[in-house]
Amino acid sequence: MQINSFGIPVFIKNKRGRIKNENRKKSFYHTNFSSSFKKDAPKNLLLIYDIPEGMKKERDWFRRQLKNFDFIMIQKSVWVGPSPLPKDFLDYLKEIKIKDNFKTFKLAKSYIR
Numbered sequence: 001m002q003i004n005s006f007g008i009p010v011f012i013k014n015k016r017g018r019i020k021n022e023n024r025k026k027s028f029y030h031t032n033f034s035s036s037f038k039k040d041a042p043k044n045l046l047l048i049y050d051i052p053e054g055m056k057k058e059r060d061w062f063r064r065q066l067k068n069f070d071f072i073m074i075q076k077s078v079w080v081g082p083s084p085l086p087k088d089f090l091d092y093l094k095e096i097k098i099k100d101n102f103k104t105f106k107l108a109k110s111y112i113r
Contacts, residue, residue, distance in 0.1 A: 044106060045080065045106060046079075046080050
């Protein structure tokens with residue numbers, strides 16, 4: 001961002017009158033996966049993840065996908081839901097490089113609230 005001689009940022013307006021920020025990252029939207037699980041499917045998969053702060057968009061997207069798959073949040077990074085996770089979803093996690101940041105555990109009994 002450009003600054004003037006006093007150290008104050010200089011904003012440049014584009015043709016539409018909006019302030020232009022050249023350092024802003026372009027928006028990137030991840031693929032959405034629909035749930036193939038039934039509403040009454042047993043919640044027998046424990047998922048624990050730790051996605052770094054630098055991958056905030058991916059982490060937020062991941063949380064939204066877990067909600068789509070009817071997972072329940074136990075803590076911020078501990079979820080329980082139906083299993084198994086779809087193969088195309090796991091392949092996509094590998095593609096965006098967050099597959100190594102979570103672990104899944106099969107529960108002996110279904111989770112009940």
